[in-house]
Amino acid sequence: MARPMTMAEKILAAHAGLEEVEPGQLIECDLDLVLSNDVTAPIAIREFNKIGVDKVFDPEKIALVPDHYVPNKDIKSAEQAKIVRDFAHEQGITHYYEVGCMGVEHALLPEQGVVGAGDLIIGADSHTCTYGALGAFATGVGSTDAGVGYATGKAWFKVPESLLFKIEGELAPGVTGKDVILHIIGMIGVDGALYQAMEFSGSAIRNMDMDERMSISNMAIEAGGKAGLIEVDDVTRAYMDGRVEKPYTEYHSDPDAEYAKVYEINAADIQPTVAFPHLPSNTRPAAESRDVVIDQAVIGSCTNGRIVDMRQAAEVLRGRKVHPNVRCIVIPATQQVYRQCIEEGLMDVFLDANCAVSTPTCGPCLGGYMGILAAGERAIATTNRNFVGRMGDPTSEVYLASPAVAAASAVLGHIGLPQDLDEQE
Amino acid sequence: MQFKGTAHRYGRDIDTDVIIPARYLNTSDPAELAKHCLEDLDVEFVNKVAPGDIIVADENFGCGSSREHAPIAIKAAGVDVVIAKSFARIFYRNSINTGLAIMECPEAVDAISAGDVVSVDADAGVITDETTGQVFQAQPFPPFIREIIEAGGLINRTKQKMN
Numbered sequence: 001m002a003r004p005m006t007m008a009e010k011i012l013a014a015h016a017g018l019e020e021v022e023p024g025q026l027i028e029c030d031l032d033l034v035l036s037n038d039v040t041a042p043i044a045i046r047e048f049n050k051i052g053v054d055k056v057f058d059p060e061k062i063a064l065v066p067d068h069y070v071p072n073k074d075i076k077s078a079e080q081a082k083i084v085r086d087f088a089h090e091q092g093i094t095h096y097y098e099v100g101c102m103g104v105e106h107a108l109l110p111e112q113g114v115v116g117a118g119d120l121i122i123g124a125d126s127h128t129c130t131y132g133a134l135g136a137f138a139t140g141v142g143s144t145d146a147g148v149g150y151a152t153g154k155a156w157f158k159v160p161e162s163l164l165f166k167i168e169g170e171l172a173p174g175v176t177g178k179d180v181i182l183h184i185i186g187m188i189g190v191d192g193a194l195y196q197a198m199e200f201s202g203s204a205i206r207n208m209d210m211d212e213r214m215s216i217s218n219m220a221i222e223a224g225g226k227a228g229l230i231e232v233d234d235v236t237r238a239y240m241d242g243r244v245e246k247p248y249t250e251y252h253s254d255p256d257a258e259y260a261k262v263y264e265i266n267a268a269d270i271q272p273t274v275a276f277p278h279l280p281s282n283t284r285p286a287a288e289s290r291d292v293v294i295d296q297a298v299i300g301s302c303t304n305g306r307i308v309d310m311r312q313a314a315e316v317l318r319g320r321k322v323h324p325n326v327r328c329i330v331i332p333a334t335q336q337v338y339r340q341c342i343e344e345g346l347m348d349v350f351l352d353a354n355c356a357v358s359t360p361t362c363g364p365c366l367g368g369y370m371g372i373l374a375a376g377e378r379a380i381a382t383t384n385r386n387f388v389g390r391m392g393d394p395t396s397e398v399y400l401a402s403p404a405v406a407a408a409s410a411v412l413g414h415i416g417l418p419q420d421l422d423e424q425e
Numbered sequence: 426m427q428f429k430g431t432a433h434r435y436g437r438d439i440d441t442d443v444i445i446p447a448r449y450l451n452t453s454d455p456a457e458l459a460k461h462c463l464e465d466l467d468v469e470f471v472n473k474v475a476p477g478d479i480i481v482a483d484e485n486f487g488c489g490s491s492r493e494h495a496p497i498a499i500k501a502a503g504v505d506v507v508i509a510k511s512f513a514r515i516f517y518r519n520s521i522n523t524g525l526a527i528m529e530c531p532e533a534v535d536a537i538s539a540g541d542v543v544s545v546d547a548d549a550g551v552i553t554d555e556t557t558g559q560v561f562q563a564q565p566f567p568p569f570i571r572e573i574i575e576a577g578g579l580i581n582r583t584k585q586k587m588n
């Protein structure tokens with residue numbers, strides 16, 4: 001009998017061809033997918049070329065998603081995107097997504113069924129941890145790891161300890177997956193899970209749809225986590241059915257598996273939460289943040305650009321207008337989400353409210369383009385990072401929140417809650 | 426590997442966005458990236474850094490994005506070693522893979538002041554503050570990671586293995 005293991009340990013062991021692994025062990029694993037984007041792939045390709053092999057290990061197990069600066073922001077970004085495109089064509093990469101099919105990578109790959117339960121995935125993008133929501137072990141790496149992954153299909157790992165977060169009970173109305181993860185990061189800090197895998201469980205998670213689960217796993221990295229896993233259940237299976245065509249494997253943590261720490265969280269204690277500049281851990285209840293006047297609201301990104309997020313934002317914006325002093329930018333994360341927004345009438349809601357709606361792109365999330373902040377400006381955003389200069393000038397500020405809070409703030413002109421609007425009217 | 430240089434001292438949670446802001450990520454040219462290294466944290470850094478200098482920082486150095494542009498920018502700016510209390514894990518990996526020397530040593534970080542001349546023996550893990558004469562022992566790397574470093578980074582190691 002192998003030692004009792006967490007789901008993270010089981011996935012790593014299976015991909016290293018080992019019966020069991022334990023935290024601290026250094027292993028080499030076979031990968032199911034190697035991901036990179038228009039910022040990280042050019043370096044990965046350069047490194048791949050240095051190795052001296054002609055062909056990638058498997059053109060079906062590499063995903064190249066130009067999403068950060070495309071549609072091309074400027075000449076330099078056009079050159080970067082071209083390097084990726086040429087490589088994809090030359091190597092016959094199956095999962096290359098051109099503008100028009102492209103979406104923000106961590107929303108796109110689950111939606112397209114490219115990632116599934118039990119997969120071991122590396123991505124040259126830190127939010128690769130998003131796929132933990134499907135019961136995969138997925139982690140961000142640098143371009144060199146990705147370049148080596150293209151050539152060999154392998155990567156080295158140090159088996160992480162696991163942390164268990166049990167969120168039991170019912171979330172209050174208006175409290176979303178985003179609030180849960182901001183609450184946790186506020187509790188443990190930006191290095192609270194450093195070198196560790198986070199596992200989220202409990203009835204509050206089980207009652208959550210996949211889109212909100214992905215928002216949680218997405219931000220594991222903001223606590224320093226190596227992965228952010230959620231157990232596979234009927235909700236996961238229903239999501240994967242009809243999307244994931246390859247066989248997938250469920251790994252469940254053993255009841256007596258060892259965790260470095262177990263956090264018990266009462267779902268009812270979690271409030272709509274805002275992370276103040278300049279760290280995602282600098283959290284406060286939205287209800288205590290009303291004095292922050294904003295210039296811009298951004299609703300989108302790999303954290304909150306999925307259809308559920310669009311619906312939550314639209315519900316607040318329906319029949320209302322964005323405050324005249326605020327620019328509200330809405331970015332559905334994929335073409336499919338974009339189309340669904342049209343079909344469900346959400347696009348009309350956004351346009352009637354005076355939002356600017358963009359084709360899928362990372363754009364403002366990383367301060368790329370499509371909504372850069374001037375000196376001293378403040379934005380509320382459904383994105384995941386609020387570091388100095390993240391969305392523009394180093395003196396600008398980013399406040400992180402859920403789609404509902406961001407939408408309400410866009411109408412109010414300052415940070416606030418959807419219920420504040422009812423009171424105002 | 427032996428290094429010696431002047432220490433530049435920073436705090437905790439130095440993230441990859443301040444190491445190299447995303448507005449410069451439309452290129453991957455090391456010399457271009459080096460010009461903007463740490464500019465949102467310390468605009469003077471690129472002017473005062475000299476080849477061979479050392480960055481000394483508190484916990485969680487390099488947190489945030491996976492951009493390898495961060496260790497590349499630091500190295501291209503002339504810094505040979507980063508000493509921190511702890512590193513964010515992707516930055517840690519990227520540094521090993523790309524050959525930027527990093528050392529975890531909380532005691533050294535607490536003792537070293539900005540402007541001190543510091544020498545580092547990376548193989549033995551010994552850090553000496555030449556200004557004060559204090560000597561510190563950093564965590565040695567596990568054998569597997571040493572193998573990558575000794576091969577000259579992950580690309581060289583892979584090359585050796587594949588050919």
Ligand code: SF4
Nearest residue numbers: 104301302362365366
């Ligand atoms: S949306 Fe933002 S966090 Fe997500 S992949 Fe794009 S730049 Fe990174």
